Amino acid sequence: MTAVLTKVDREREQEPRSRPPRHRLSALDAKVSPYLFVAPFFVLFGAIGLFPLLYTAYVSLFDWELGADETPFVGLENYTTLFSDSQFWNALFNTFSIFLLSSVPQVIVAVVLAALLSANLRARTAWRMGVLLPYVASLVALAIIFGNLFGPQYGLVNGMLSAVGIPPIDWQADTFGSHVAIASMVNWRWTGYNALIVLAAMLAIPREVHEAATVDGAGPLRRFFSITLPMLKPTLIFVIVTSTIGGLQIFTEPKLYDPSAGSGGGAEHQYQTVVLYLYQSGFQQLDLGYASAIAWTLFLVVIAVAGLNFLLTRRAVR
């Protein structure tokens, strides 16, 4: 199509006087319009995706305090400070701990749930929609309710624990306890969502493959591990990569879990995640340069871990 148009154009070039203005417009239309049609996405992406990303990198090279009169250039100093900042390493540890406690059980349970949902159930749609319900609930409401459930003194979870004779756990003070509480919020919200994605992929697996395996004498478990899982691979990669990206950027849950509504993530930063530390640096200490350095470091960490997970998943599930 384009080739034809250019040829026509070239012919016209040879006799310019005979070119009517309308033709010129439509030629322009054919050339430019496609770009105009795709432009909104790229303009938006440039304005609210790419530009902030690059500008954050720029800001991270300055001692940039919000509203300060001077913002001196400091080169990579923010980064060197960051790498020797124990609070940052603590936040990174917390992030990974919460990420592992949430993503690993989440993906496993999602696959199992999907397998159950793909069975011949009565009121199938109701069940399938049912697992999505937690995803529909507002994250803020959820965090407040979970904060209540895991309250150290008057929380329901501790009440139930002591009812069965287990000593209550301080879900705020205990590092591992607080991570479990926050991870349970994440799992509650995202497991059903991931289960539905996996379910969709599961239903797309051709029936013939299963039937052939059944004829060969494979039981349901064997079929699950030898047919279903391998054929789910692309979907699992998607689910694992997106949950990595989301998990490493976790913010709202730990932010609202903090009863003092600060951004410290616990009295001793027991559950302060990297993004929470970023928020604290940027919007409580107004140190935008440092916050930007955290943002970029996290960006690189997320890319690295997501890439690693991609490779691992591709290898593990064959």
Add this chain to the structure above:
Amino acid sequence: MRHRSWVSVLLLLTATTACSSGGATEGGTTELTIATFNEFGYEELFKEYEAAHPDVKITQRKTGQGAPHHQNLFTKLGAGSGLADIEAVEEGFLAQVMAKSGQFNDLKEIGPKIEDNRWLKWKTDAVTTKDGKLIGYGTDIGPLAMCYRKDLFEKAGLPSDPEAVKSLFATWDSYFAAGDQFVAKSGGVAWFDSASQVFNAMHNQHEVGYFDKSDKLVVETNPAIKADWTAVTNAVAKGQSAKLVAWSNEWNSGFKAGAFATKTCPSWMLGVVEGQAGPENKGKWAVTEAFPNGGGNWGGSYLTVPKQGKNAKKAAELAAWLTAPEQQVKAFQAKGTFPSQVEALKSPSLLEKTNAYFGDVKAGALFAAQAQKVTAAQYKGPTDGQIQDNVFSPALQSVEQGKSAEEGWKTAVAEAQKVAK
């Protein structure tokens, strides 16, 4: 992803419309914008002012809570535009504003002539820069008194009459001593809600706090801070703290369950106690005209006029009028904001105000008297608020969670140095 970009477009659109308002002069009328949070009780006053000044149209930008209001304030100070002509500033954020005082108008310079001693001296001192500029007009205050549970006091064998308990609350020493006596017989009920609530009140009574007047961090060298720390952590070790973080759900439940017997009580806290403890605890709470080591203040706000506004002079006039005693008394009647003006504190309608939940106590007169007991405004360094909220409060909480007082102190000092850097 697609949804997210649509949300962003919407946000951008709202942001642009929000930015385009304000400062327009049409047909001789000046539009003044005023940004407040929570309830200032100014709605009726705006109508009154507009009626008296036909050339002025007032638009109020109201934010529900203090924190987002101030975040917006600091972001737009940094951006250099977008602020209202008058911006309210809460006492807890004042130190950060004073650190950027160059971006606010000196009200002595652009404002109308105001009678001397309109405000309590400490209220004005706190908003006056080192070189004598006045950055804000005081609106309300939060003078501190002591709230306590009469029934729990009686059960533990302490006096419970408002007059008789005054001696318990005479000094911090007597307060903690009474706490020891109380927890020995209370059967698990704590003396106060949380360590930081007591510590902050103690701390704010000192003339020098976390910073000296040259903005040098003196956390380590100021003996008063260490003394307060020791007193409070000792009390924690003896079981006086209910270990409830202020404003958390657990704290709210603590009021209902009667988990503690005393509460540092600024004037506005009476409403909080009533709301949290609920009708089932009516008649159990009391408040007395005493506070350990004199008086104290927690909360209250100012009206400032940022330099980026175009109608600074008219804005200052409006702010001066709103913060005059007559107007603040009306605001008090509307929303209960306790006035910071000397004359307003003598107003009969304020002095006769009673509180039914607290046994019909004459709360107006009580807090007016407490306001007079505040001696001086402590000098606040630029990061004072963060050191209080993000360093000392969590450090005290960690001691309540089982860390040793000495270790907690070391963490607090190290983190304070990091914040102040």
